Amino acid sequence: TQSTRPQRLLHAVQKNATRGDPRSVVKAIDNFCRQKEWAMNVGDEKGCILDSVVSEVNPVTVLELGTYCGYSTVRIASLLPPRAKIITLEFNPDYAKIARQVIAWAGLEDKIQVVEGPSGEWIPKMKEQFGVKTFDLVFLDHWKDRYLPDTKLLEDCGLLRKGTILLADNVICPGTPDYLEYVRNSPRYKSQYFKSHLEYTKAEDGLEKSVFLG
Numbered sequence: 001t002q003s004t005r006p007q008r009l010l011h012a013v014q015k016n017a018t019r020g021d022p023r024s025v026v027k028a029i030d031n032f033c034r035q036k037e038w039a040m041n042v043g044d045e046k047g048c049i050l051d052s053v054v055s056e057v058n059p060v061t062v063l064e065l066g067t068y069c070g071y072s073t074v075r076i077a078s079l080l081p082p083r084a085k086i087i088t089l090e091f092n093p094d095y096a097k098i099a100r101q102v103i104a105w106a107g108l109e110d111k112i113q114v115v116e117g118p119s120g121e122w123i124p125k126m127k128e129q130f131g132v133k134t135f136d137l138v139f140l141d142h143w144k145d146r147y148l149p150d151t152k153l154l155e156d157c158g159l160l161r162k163g164t165i166l167l168a169d170n171v172i173c174p175g176t177p178d179y180l181e182y183v184r185n186s187p188r189y190k191s192q193y194f195k196s197h198l199e200y201t202k203a204e205d206g207l208e209k210s211v212f213l214g
């Protein structure tokens with residue numbers, strides 16, 4: 001039976017990366033995507049912007065929406081202080097299965113909780129299920145038409161605090177127009193656009209960083 005692209009990406013990690021070395025896992029995925037097959041990881045160019053935001057925020061509690069194969073999950077987790085945790089939501093069970101193995105190869109299982117299912121159902125359960133008070137950083141990288149409704153849901157569930165940082169991938173390509181309009185015009189956010197390129201291509205894309213003002 002034919003393998004899937006996430007399976008081939010996992011095999012590239014297991015073949016080329018060193019167990020327990022998150023940076024080698026990130027490099028192996030970027031090399032696979034540049035040399036073999038494009039895949040929708042945030043990539044190295046936008047990934048460096050992600051790294052700088054994570055290092056600046058120094059978050060203790062992180063929410064990632066959209067795990068895919070775990071590339072950005074590993075990038076973020078490798079920069080977290082010792083007791084910090086990242087909860088990452090993935091709707092697609094096949095993606096989640098691969099991500100867990102990529103995360104295990106990087107040796108970051110203790111910092112990461114992969115949760116399977118729809119973000120719209122899981123966000124209201126974050127407090128009771130995972131003992132989360134508020135998130136310090138939210139990385140949005142899932143269905144582009146879910147960025148806005150899930151942001152409003154995070155507000156309504158009291159999961160954002162004054163100073164929480166929302167960092168959104170793909171605000172240009174594929175694009176998240178309703179989300180951009182909201183965070184750029186709402187008095188409750190201070191937004192900043194980081195121009196970059198769509199992973200592994202020359203097409204424009206970028207990250208939008210928004211601070212929740214409470």
Ligand SMILES: O=C(NCCCCCn1ccnc1)c1cc(-c2ccc(F)cc2)cc(O)c1O
Pocket residue numbers: 040041042065066067089090091092117118119141142143144169170173174198199
């Ligand atoms: O669709 C994307 N991500 C969501 C994947 C499914 C999320 C499932 N889920 C997880 C939790 N709740 C729901 C995505 C797409 C592209 C892209 C860009 C250009 C192109 F021609 C084709 C594709 C680039 C990205 O960087 C992306 O992130």
Ligand SMILES: [Mg+2]
Pocket residue numbers: 040041042141169170
């Ligand atoms: Mg993306």
